[in-house]
Every structure is written in C-alpha cells, then in structure tokens.
Amino acid sequence: MSNPTYTVIFYLFAAITVFSAAFVVFSRNVIYSAFSLLFTFFGVAALYVFLSADFIAVTQVVVYVGGILVLLLFGVMFTNSIMFTELKTDVLHIVPGTLLLFGMIGAMLYTFYTTHGWMPSDVTLQGSIVERIGFETMSRYVLPFEMASILLLAALIGAAFLARFEKPDNNE
Amino acid sequence: MEQLTTIGLNHYLTISAILLCLGLFAVMTRKNAIVILMGVELILNAANINFLAFSKYNGGMEGVMISLFVIVLAAAEAAIALAIVINIFKIFKSVDVSSIDSMKE
Numbered sequence: 202m203s204n205p206t207y208t209v210i211f212y213l214f215a216a217i218t219v220f221s222a223a224f225v226v227f228s229r230n231v232i233y234s235a236f237s238l239l240f241t242f243f244g245v246a247a248l249y250v251f252l253s254a255d256f257i258a259v260t261q262v263v264v265y266v267g268g269i270l271v272l273l274l275f276g277v278m279f280t281n282s283i284m285f286t287e288l289k290t291d292v293l294h295i296v297p298g299t300l301l302l303f304g305m306i307g308a309m310l311y312t313f314y315t316t317h318g319w320m321p322s323d324v325t326l327q328g329s330i331v332e333r334i335g336f337e338t339m340s341r342y343v344l345p346f347e348m349a350s351i352l353l354l355a356a357l358i359g360a361a362f363l364a365r366f367e368k369p370d371n372n373e
Numbered sequence: 374m375e376q377l378t379t380i381g382l383n384h385y386l387t388i389s390a391i392l393l394c395l396g397l398f399a400v401m402t403r404k405n406a407i408v409i410l411m412g413v414e415l416i417l418n419a420a421n422i423n424f425l426a427f428s429k430y431n432g433g434m435e436g437v438m439i440s441l442f443v444i445v446l447a448a449a450e451a452a453i454a455l456a457i458v459i460n461i462f463k464i465f466k467s468v469d470v471s472s473i474d475s476m477k478e
Contacts, residue, residue: 205378207380208378208379208380211380211384215384215388218388218392219388219391219392222391222392222395222396222415223395225395225399225411225415226395226396226398226399226412226415231405231407231408234408234411235407235411238411238414238415241392241415241418242418245392245418245421245422248385248388248422249421249422249425251380252385252422252425252426252428252429253429254425254428254429254437254440256441257421257425257437257440257441257444260441260444261421261444264444264445264447264448265414265418265444265447268448268451269414269447269448269451272451272452272455273407273410273411273414273451273455275455276407276410276455276458276459277407279459279462280406280407280458280459280462280468281468292402292403292404293402293404293471294401294402295402297401298398298401298402299398301394301397301398301401302394302395302397302398303394305390305393305394305397306390306391306394309386309390309393309394310387310390313383313386313387313390314383323432324431324432325429325430325431325432326428326429326432326437330434330437333434333437334434334437334438334441337434337437337438338438341438342438342442345438345442349442349445349446352445352446352449353445353448353449356449356452356453357452359453359456360452360453360455360456361456363453363456363457363459363460364455364456364459364460
C-alpha cells in the first residue's frame with residue numbers, strides 16, 4: 202500500500218475532510234457550516250472507498266448528502282427568518298471547549314500511537330464487499346435489519362406527527 | 374517517513390479522532406440547535422470511520438454491518454431531531470438552546 206499516488210490521494214481526501222469539518226465547527230454562519238458539511242461527507246465517503254467499503258460509501262453519499270444534509274438545510278431555512286435576522290450563531294464555553302478539543306485529540310492520538318498489536322489478524326478486506334454484505338444481511342444480521350425497518354417506519358410517523366402544522370379548530 | 378507514506382490503521386484513527394473532537398466542540402460551544410445536530414453527525418461519521426477501519430484491518434464483516442446500521446439510525450435521528458427543533462421554533466420563536474428553559478408554555 203505504499204504506492205505514492207495512493208498516498209497522495211489519501212492525504213488529499215483526509216485534508217478535505219478535516220479542514221471542512223473544522224470550518225463547519227468554527228464558522229459563525231449557519232449556511233456556511235451546512236455547505237461545508239457537504240465536503241466533509243464527501244471526504245468521509247472517499248475514505249470509506251479507501252477502506253474497501255464501497256457499498257457503505259455509496260450509502261453515505263445517498264443518505265447523508267441526499268437526505269440528512271438537505272434536511273439540515275431545510276431546518277436552517279425554516280428556523281431563521283432570513284429577512285429579519287442574520288444567520289449567525291452565538292458561542293459559549295469557548296475556553297473549556299477549546300481545552301477539551303485539544304486535550305481529547307492529544308490523549309486519543311497518544312493512546313493510538315503508543316498501543317501496539319491490536320490487530321489480531323493479518324487478513325484485510327480486499328476488493329468489493331457488496332456480495333458479502335448481502336449474505337451477512339440475510340443471515341447473521343436479519344433481525345437487526347428487520348428491526349431497522351420498523352424503527353424507520355416509527356421515525357417516519359413520529360416526525361410527520363411532530364412537525365405537522367396546527368390547523369385552526371374547525372372540527373365543529 | 375515510512376510511517377507517513379504507508380497508509381495504515383493509525384491514519385484512519387487520527388482522522389476519526391479529529392472529527393470526533395470537532396463534533397464534540399460544536400456540541401459544547403454552539404447555541405444554535407441545528408449546528409449542534411451537525412456536530413452530532415460529525416461524531417457519528419467519526420465512529421463509522423473507526424468501525425470500517427478496524428473491519429478492514431481485521432478482515433471481518435462486523436464493522437461494515439454496524440456502520441450500515443449507524444447510517445440508518447443517523448437518518449432516523451436527523452428526521453426526529455429536525456421535527457423537534459421545528460416544534461421548539463414554533464413555541465419559542467428561536468432555536469437558541471440556552472434560551473429554552475421552560476417545560477410548559
């Protein structure tokens with residue numbers, strides 16, 4: 202895996218992911234944050250392809266970029282009166298937040314780089330895994346698969362019920 | 374140099390740690406409920422990268438399947454959370470989470 206092209210492309214996508222995520226967090230404008238989140242999701246999808254999880258990458262693009270991001274943008278547009286207030290977000294706890302940010306990154310990286318031998322096998326996933334995902338879904342993971350469908354139905358009904366518009370009282 | 378040019382497990386863990394801490398920072402320091410939701414999505418993505426990285430370097434399928442279910446749950450979570458945020462906006466006329474301090478109108 203020490204092909205130089207592979208390494209350069211990996212670092213490119215890693216940089217896109219990390220810097221756009223930082224822009225999501227540090228930007229004061231909610232719309233900028235939402236559009237920067239687009240690049241983060243695409244970068245993470247590219248990293249999934251590097252991890253030979255092609256099906257997960259496609260699912261990430263479809264669900265996150267096509268669904269969750271549009272939903273978040275809709276929420277931004279809906280909950281800010283664009284004509285009257287600027288789309289800014291306030292900040293609080295900036296000092297403890299920054300301390301936590303750098304402290305946790307430092308602690309986790311220290312742990313990762315000083316721990317050895319937590320990969321029990323030398324086998325790595327290679328090639329496409331779509332077929333294996335199909336087999337696993339229909340054999341070992343069939344119960345969580347069915348439960349996910351019930352959960353999605355419940356979430357659909359719940360979200361539609363919660364976000365419905367109040368009609369004026371016209372039942373009589 | 375060999376460490377840097379050969380992409381291994383530690384590279385993915387580094388990216389995932391940075392994403393997790395940025396998401397945590399957003400959840401902690403922002404007042405807008407929608408930006409807090411974006412932070413939660415960043416945290417879920419960081420967890421997914423970890424699952425897939427360990428799955429790849431372990432040769433098993435468990436991480437792949439769990440990350441698929443994480444994406445499903447994230448979709449449901451975003452829908453419900455947006456519905457709640459819209460309700461909060463209808464009642465309080467604001468999505469500033471530090472000004473929402475009463476349980477009953």
